[in-house]
Amino acid sequence: MNAPDPILPQFDAPFAPPDETLVPDLLARVKRDDQAEARIDRDARALIEGIRARAGRIGGLEDFLRDHGLSTKEGLALMVMAEALLRVPDAATQDALIADKIGAGDWTHADHADTLFVNAATWGLGLSTRIVRPGETPEGILSSTVRRIGGPAVRQGVRQAMRYLGHQFVLGRTIEEALKRARPLQAEGYRFSYDMLGEGARTRADADRYAQSYADAIDHIGASARGALPDRPGISVKLSALHPRYEPRNRDAVLAELVPTVLHLARAAKSHDLNFTVDAEEQDRLELSLDVIAAVFSDPTLRGWDGFGLAIQAYAKRALHVVNWCADLAAAKGARMMIRLVKGAYWDTEVKRAQVEGAHDFPVFTRKPATDVSYLACADALLDRRDVIYPQFATHNALTVATILDMAKARPGDNRGGFEFQRLHGMGEDLYHQISEGAGVGEAGPIPCRIYAPVGGHRDLLAYLVRRLLENGANSSFVAQAGDRAIPVSELLERPSDALRDHAPRHPQIPLPKDIFRPRKNSAGIEFGHRAELDPITAAMQAAPAPQAPPEATPADANRAMETLAKAFPAWRDTPVEDRAAILETAADALEDDRAQLMSILAREAGKTIDDGIAEIREAADFLRYYAAEARRIMVTTPLPGPAGEENVHTLTGRGPFVAIAPWNFPLAIFLGQVAAALATGNTVAAKPAPQTPAIAKAAIDILHKAGVPKDALHLVPGGTETGAALTSHPDTAGVVFTGSTATAKAIQRALAASDGPIVPLIAETGGVNAMIADATALPEQVADDVTASAFRSAGQRCSACRILYVQEDVADRILTMITGAAATLRMGDPLDPATDIGPVIDQPALDRLKAHVAHWQDRLHWQADAPGGLFMPPTILDLRPDDRLTEEIFGPILHVKRYAAADLDKVIEEINATGYGLTFAIHSRIEAKIAKVLGRIEAGNLYVNRNQIGAIVGSQPFGGRGLSGTGPKAGGPLYLTRFVEERVTSTDTTAAGGNASLIALSDDG
Structure with a gap:
């Protein structure tokens, strides 16, 4: 890691402090006296009344969101259509999407706002439903409408409605168009900040294209700019759009490769004296963003320019720390910084991510009033530091505006100077018309307002539009309520501080990440975006001693182990289930306590990268606690x-000695899952790890023994095929649990069937030829992310990995280009290096098999990365022909791709099922009817919709297949333990001892 600059302030705020301690401090900071609250009420009321007086003219997004909010079926259908329709190239898929969504609601009800925009947009959405017959299905609706007015007219009507939305949200499709459209508002005194639309870069080409787009926009904006800062226009840049691997684990590469790009753009902005704002990213990227910002801002070529800035999200618990850090940085460099304060637009994503990743707490507040209080606290701090900061308050809330104005008034000097407000293009016009003219704001007078204006084509609009709909479309948002005269103004004047004083700081319906599976505890993860967590565990992994493998057991050793286990079985079976369960939970805690050492063994013995290593430890701990x-x-x-x-x-009672045979690809999680299931149900266990990974198995068994499992009840029996055969054929074997190849499972099955003893159960999870289907409505960036993870993460050595992608031919070239570019950014190398994405494959025979497969399909080779040598198999993509069939599992980072026509979806389903395997399957589509149809016919055990197909979570996504992929039941599911037990029923005749006393004693009153 690069050494920190001792001159610069270091950002070291806690990643996710508890709401219970943080919120009271924020409340104390924003507390106002009664006179101030009265002034704020007066000004906010005047602003709201002004909004309502101006509402109902031409109309806008506020009207549309009020009619079609996200609490309605129409709103949800609108969101999906807006996100997908304009990128679908073929008419058949457009029709299917429209038919799927127009049946979701009534687009022609009579309660719409009487505005041109709402009526026009709603006409487009209601075109298909306006003349339908009662009881028609969505497909029937579209069909009947097409018969009456023609398919092209229907598609054009709905697409036009989407364009209306785009016109409201986006200032222009190009920067030239946006600058032209901005001129009338600039003449009225509005400032502008232009945001070039686009998702985060997936490829190097994406990053280069975005960088050029920003550079071109800066030149165009600068050429037409007038005045001086802060009155001049600006541009917002997204760091994740400028680097395809903008991730905390990749910090050194990001700083080396991204800082020069951002500095180049900042210098260009300085040459035109523009405002240059670095947009906010997700919370796990915050520290990385601040590293980039510090490096760029500190460059001496930027001195003498006060236009550099960043956005700060108030919903983040570290927001106030970021404000103070920025002020200290600006002061240290003798410069001034522009800071855009926003509420934040990724709250739902942050909450889910914290729960999925096993964080100790959330990095964002769980109550909206807490975010509002944080916003005011940050605003107060920004106003305090106007010597080095130019605050830019982005809000559409009249109460927030009035509060900030009163905060400014309470300070000495010119309360109108040194800050501005901001609004989104297409929203807040009625509020900011008053503010920019000085109406409804008491003695403050006119306040500058900047319009945050997205620029880009309709295809680039999609993700932005959906996020804005989510952020502002909820019925609880001020935007949705301000123009609604049915809502009393007094309700809009409720203080967020009052709401927090009346309720607990933390939302009771949003459990902490550790509690999402209560009563059992969720496993703990590592926050890679917090250096205080990542750096120590990385150092501990690298300093850990090399793993020591135990000696191999011979068949004779295996026989002796089984005899010992048979003798120990009665005592372990009769141990109370509570005691057995407590031992497993103790072992789970020990796993997490010793995770650095275990991750080091996983890296050195199995090639596990740091993210795969912590994921495996978490899965193992989850298995122990779940069982x-x-x-x-x-x-x-x-x-x-x-x-x-x-x-x-x-x-229920245990069956006897169980043989657990684990694979090398999950040598800790699957190994411990098998062992824990058998132990929990009262069985003794002979644990046989894969020959390639005995050291991690020994560490796991040591943990279980230390936790309290008697050594006679659990034996580690490492070895090869002969040792495994001795275990499975032993007469004391009461059951076998196995994960591995289908061929080995069949061999075990035959050996058990040939035994003269009792019929022994086999629980087997085997391989799969796992498919994913992506149609033309799927978001290409999401498909690229999910395919890259599913096919190449863990070097493709997952049972659940995506082996073949079926992609609709109309979008195949674009999606395949994106997947190839994303895969090309993956780094192969030392698994102990946090920046490594792909480690080595398990051994030379595995590598030889993978290379032979690629050689066999050499004429289908679409792309292959460069490999560093050794045991590294580079990510590879094979472009199959229509008649090609993938009939066996290829266990490595090789993705097979097949293109299909939309009309041939049924043939694709038949081809997938014909393999006989049935482990995992994924589909990417925005058409619910299609998803339901495909899922109803695909013969797979685990089905995933619009997500990757790896990383099944214990208890949440029980894992296991059917057909050639296993026997079931699913590991980590409610039926799994039932295969490890025997049932007993005891029936007692209670009258045999002289009668049923309880029956005879019944009273007549009963």
Whole structure:
């Protein structure tokens, strides 16, 4: 890692401090006296009344969102159509999408606002439903409408409605068009900040294209700019759009490769004296963003220019720390910085991510009033530091505006100077018309307002539009309520501080990440975006000693182990289930405590990267805790119904010594999952790891023994095929749980069937030829992300990995280009290096098999990365022909791609099912009817919609296949432990001892 600059302030705020301690401090900071609150009420009321007085003219997004908010079926359908329709190239898929969504609601109801925009947009959406017959299906609706007015007219009407939305949200399709459209508002005194639309870069080409787009826009904006800062226009840049691997684990490369690009753009902005704002990213990227900002801002060539700035999200618990850090940085460099304060637009994503990643808390507030209070606290701090900061308050809330104005008034000097407000293009016109003219704001007078103006084509609009709909379309938002005269103004004047004082700081319906699976504890992750977490564990992994493999067991050793386990079985079976469960939970805690050492073994022995290593430890801990909880649930005595005078009870008990045979690709998680399931249900266990990964198995067994599992009840039996055969053929073997190849599972099955003893159960999870389908409505960036992760993460050595992608031919070239570019950014190397994405494959025979497969399909080779040598198999893409079939599992980073015509979807389903495998399957589509149809016919155990197909979560996504992919039941699911037990029913005739006393004693009153 690069050494920090000792001159610069270091950002070291806690990543996710508890709401309970943070919110009271924020409340204290924003507390106002009664006189101030009265002034704020007066000014906010005047602003709201002004909004309502101006509402109902031509109309805008506020009107549309009020009619079609996200709480309505229409709003949800609108969001999906806006996100997908304009990028779909073929008419058939457009028709299917429209038919799927127009049936979701009533676009022609009579309660619309009487405005030109709403009526025009709603006409487009209601075109298909306006003349339908009652009871028609969505497909029938479209069909009947097409018969009456023609398919092209229907498609054009709905597409036009989407363009109306785009016109409201986007200032221009090009920067030239945006500058032209901005002139009338500039003449009225509005300032502008232009945002060049686009998702984060997936490829180097994407990043280069975005950088050039920013550079061109700066030149065009600068050529037409007038006046001096802060009155001059500006541009917003997104760091993740300028680097395809803008990730905390990749910090050194980001600083080396991205800082020069951003500095080049900043110098260009300085040459035109523009405002240059670095947009906010997700919270796990915050520290990385501040590193980039510090490096660029500190460059001496930028001195003498006060236009550099950044956006700060108030919903982040570290927002106030960022404000103070920026002020300190500006002061240290003798410069001034422009800061755009926003509420934040990715709240739902942040909450989900924290839960998925096992964070100790959320990096964002869980109550909206807490975000509002944080916003005011940050605003207060910004106003305090106007000597080095030019605050830019982005809000559409009249109460927030009035509060900030009163904060400014309370300070000495000119309360109108040294800050501005900002609004989104297409929103807040009625509010900011008053502010820019000085109306409705008491004694403040006119306040400068800057319009944040997106620029880009309709295809680039999609992600931005959906995010703005989510952010501002909820019925609880001020934007949705301000123009609604049915809502009393007093409701809009409720203070966020009052709401927090009346309720707990934390939302009770949003459990902490550790509590999402209560009563069991969720496993703990590592926050890679917080250096205080990442750096120590990386150092500990690298300093850990090399793993020591235990000696191989011979067949004779295996026989002795089985005999010992048979003798130990009765005592372990009779150990109370609560005691067995507690031991497993103790072991789970020990796993997390010793995770650096375990991750080091996983990296050195199995080639696991740091993110794969922590994921595996988390899965192992989840298995231990889940099976402990499940054992408590099912290993109980259950009374059964029967006649009077008879007692019937049902019990479960362990079967005996179980043989657990684990694979090398998940040598800790699957290994411990198998062992924990058998132990939890009272079985003793012979644990045989894969020959390639005995050291991690030994570490796991040591943890279980230390946690309290008797050594006689759990034996590690490392070895090869002969050792495994001795275990599975031993007469004391009461069950086998296996994960590995289909061929090995069949061999075990035959060996068990040939035994003269009891019929022994086999629980097997085997491989899969796992497919993904992506149609033309799928978001290409999302498909690229999910395919890249599913096909190449863990060097493709996952049972669930995507082996073949079926992509609709109309969009195949674009999606395949994006996948190829994304895969090309993956780094192969030392698994102990946090920046490594792909480690080595497990051994030379595995590498030889993969190379032979590619050689066999050499004429289908579409792309292959360069490999560093050794045991590294480079990510590879094979472009298959229509008649090609993938009939066996290829266990490595090789993606097969097939193009299909939209009309041939049924043939694709048949081809997938014909393999006989049925492990995982994924589909990317925005057409619900198509998704339902495909999922209903695909024969796979785990089905994923609009996401990747790896990383199944214990208890949430039980994992296992059908057909050639396994026997079931699913690991980490509610039926899994039932295969490890025997059932017993005890029936007692209670009248045999002289009568049923309880029956005879019944009173007549009962």
